[in-house]
Amino acid sequence: MKLYGLIGYPLGHSFSQRYFTDKFAAAGIADCAYRNFPIETIEGVETVLQTPGLRGFNVTIPYKQAIVPYLSGLSDEARAIGAVNCVKITPEGLTGYNTDAYGFRRSLLNLLGNVRPEKALVLGTGGASKAVKYVLEQLGIAFDAVSRDGKNGAYTYGDLSEEIVRAHRLIVNATPLGTFPNAEGCPVLPYEALGAGHFLFDLVYNPAVTEFLKRGAAQGAATRNGYDMLVGQAEKAWEIWNE
Template structure:
């Protein structure tokens, strides 16, 4: 059996295992297994590789950036983005890729009207946010990060004090895990009352299907989308990489 899997922590509610298991069943793909490998510490990565001898791995929170020093090579996208969500094991080497950028770009293009001209806010500064930023740059959509720390861009406090920022940035992407099951009531701390029918909210969270972030946006008439399509697109791209 060719071993595939996911590393991150925690992994209880991961999409990947069920997705690939169902893919193998539906497409009658034999000779592959997909397992979850929760790592409490990224330092356990080499030991995991020796024990499991995988063909490929997906990488999720909180290791998309921390995994990089453990890899032999990065492809050009992963190097530019500074985050990895796919690892291929080839000829005794570990090669890091980023398919989040591809997945997000495909998903966002289907949410936005073709002629939209707007700036974007990226909520969060973790590994997924870097892929989102890279995709927005490729789409020529100016964007800023929003976090609790002023040195990384705007802060949530600034947005609450100056709601005009939301009027100038009609595309808002949540890259934080806030609102993920089971803590489904959580959401980023922005003044949702200033959103309108001209806003577009994309949540990278996919479980639950409709997050509190999305619900709050919908109440103001905003168009919303969750992270499921992005996950499918990035997973299929990962499968393509592993088998190329």
């Protein structure tokens, strides 16, 4: 049995396990399984790696950066981004990849169509935000970061005036705010400054319409949640594991 999985903590509502289990069943792939490995600290990965038949695993919050010291190699993209969400296990060792970038780019382009906003706001500074920033750089979209502490030149949420929000036509939520079961949460910003020329992308996918997206849509903004991004990163991970 070839085994794949997901490390992170907590893993109460895992897209990946459901997605791959359904995929294997639909395709009649009987020799593969996918399971969750909820590890409270990154050191727990050492036990995960002893699991018989393990061929690869996905990495989610909060270990997308912490996993790197355990790897023997990184793809060029993972190295450039500085975060890993997919690990392939071979006799030669463990190689880290970032398929979040692939998933985000594909989904973002579907949202934007032919439009390329001049400036974006990226809310959050964790591993997921690194893939977002990498893709924006590739697309030539300038961006400003927003964080709670305002370190490294980022805005704080208190800095976000209506003028700043109007000047940034793409806003990406790369924080967990608004995720089920805390679905009433959302990033603090002047939503009244949003309009029909804005695009809001939320990496959260559960609920499908977060408070962030709901408030944006009420102002006429185009919106998209993180589901298509997750599908894209999962398909790319499956491709990598089977190369």
